[in-house]
Amino acid sequence: MKNVALVVVDMLYDFIDGSMACQEAEKAVDNSLRYIEEVTAQTDPDDSGIRSIFPILFVRDHHPANHCSFQEQGGPWPPHCVQGTHGADVHEKLLPYLTEDLCFYKGENPALEQYSGFEGKNPAGQSLGEVLELMDIQNVLVCGIATEYCVRNTAEDLLKAGFRVSVLKDCISYVDAKGHEEALAAMEAEGIRLI
Numbered sequence: 362m363k364n365v366a367l368v369v370v371d372m373l374y375d376f377i378d379g380s381m382a383c384q385e386a387e388k389a390v391d392n393s394l395r396y397i398e399e400v401t402a403q404t405d406p407d408d409s410g411i412r413s414i415f416p417i418l419f420v421r422d423h424h425p426a427n428h429c430s431f432q433e434q435g436g437p438w439p440p441h442c443v444q445g446t447h448g449a450d451v452h453e454k455l456l457p458y459l460t461e462d463l464c465f466y467k468g469e470n471p472a473l474e475q476y477s478g479f480e481g482k483n484p485a486g487q488s489l490g491e492v493l494e495l496m497d498i499q500n501v502l503v504c505g506i507a508t509e510y511c512v513r514n515t516a517e518d519l520l521k522a523g524f525r526v527s528v529l530k531d532c533i534s535y536v537d538a539k540g541h542e543e544a545l546a547a548m549e550a551e552g553i554r555l556i
């Protein structure tokens with residue numbers, strides 16, 4: 362595959378073992394890491410560091426403490442991924458592949474719920490969609506948490522924007538098993554590939 366990028370959605374501690382721990386999250390992280398190591402990673406002969414042969418972009422839920430999605434503010438969720446807390450950090454196993462310019466933060470506006478990472482912004486203020494276009498990416502692989510919410514919404518927005526989208530089905534974690542299966546079926550029906 363050419364012009365490929367991997368988008369890692371919300372592989373953050375609050376969704377893995379924190380306030381909103383999801384099902385099979387550790388397994389999804391381990392499988393994502395294995396995928397990266399087997400498929401995309403190469404040792405860079407020039408600096409003996411690890412790099413990926415295609416870009417890896419990280420979507421990160423990143424809320425102010427008074428975010429509208431929190432139960433205290435009348436939202437559906439317990440507080441999670443609050444800016445500056447451990448719960449908002451990307452799992453340490455993935456850090457060798459993370460660069461700050463390719464981190465896209467969402468949910469920063471206290472009044473706005475934002476499941477999709479498509480409009481997430483990097484520190485330079487560019488959105489995920491914009492950066493994928495600038496990189497001339499056509500095929501986007503998606504892994505992360507949770508299938509029913511942020512993975513699905515991100516994948517659907519990418520598809521609507523004209524990218525060819527594949528979800529790595531062993532590299533996603535979910536809130537509940539039934540919702541996970543339904544979301545996978547819905548995505549497949551829309552034209553998102555499950556691989």
Ligand SMILES: [Zn+2]
Nearest residue numbers: 422430442468
């Ligand atoms: Zn959130």
